[in-house]
Amino acid sequence: MSLPSPTVVYRTRNYQEAESAAACLLRAGINTRLNSPKPIGHMVEGPVFDILHEVLAADCTEAEVEQLLSQWRSKNRSTDPNKPPFCYHCGETLTSMIAFCPACGNPLDCDPETSSQTVP
Secondary structure (H helix, E strand, O other), rough: EEEOOOEEEEEOOOHHHHHHHHHHHHHHEEEEEEEEOEOOOOOOOOOOEEEEEEEEEEOOOOHHHHHHHHHHHHOOOOOOOOOOEEOOOOOOOOEOOOEEEOOOOOOOOOOOOOOEEEEE
């Protein structure tokens, strides 16, 4: 089954990560684009806390995208230990890597090896 056009397949706070993920999908022949930054935080009276970059894909299957992103993640395991994990659905900062976001309830890409580790 093909993904509806366009579908967000990856979110990150790091522009270079989003650009790298989009490039990986493009090299594999997936119709991909990088979405404009999406502000996260209180927009009414306070500052924008962060920017969320989205990679969108179309005309492909979910399995294709998941496999390619899994391969991309394994090649790019250079995560900053000082950067706390976050929910890429709603932007909630997490205290540990868990299977579901406590704020929005969406499933997260949880690596079983790191799921019990907490953020300092």
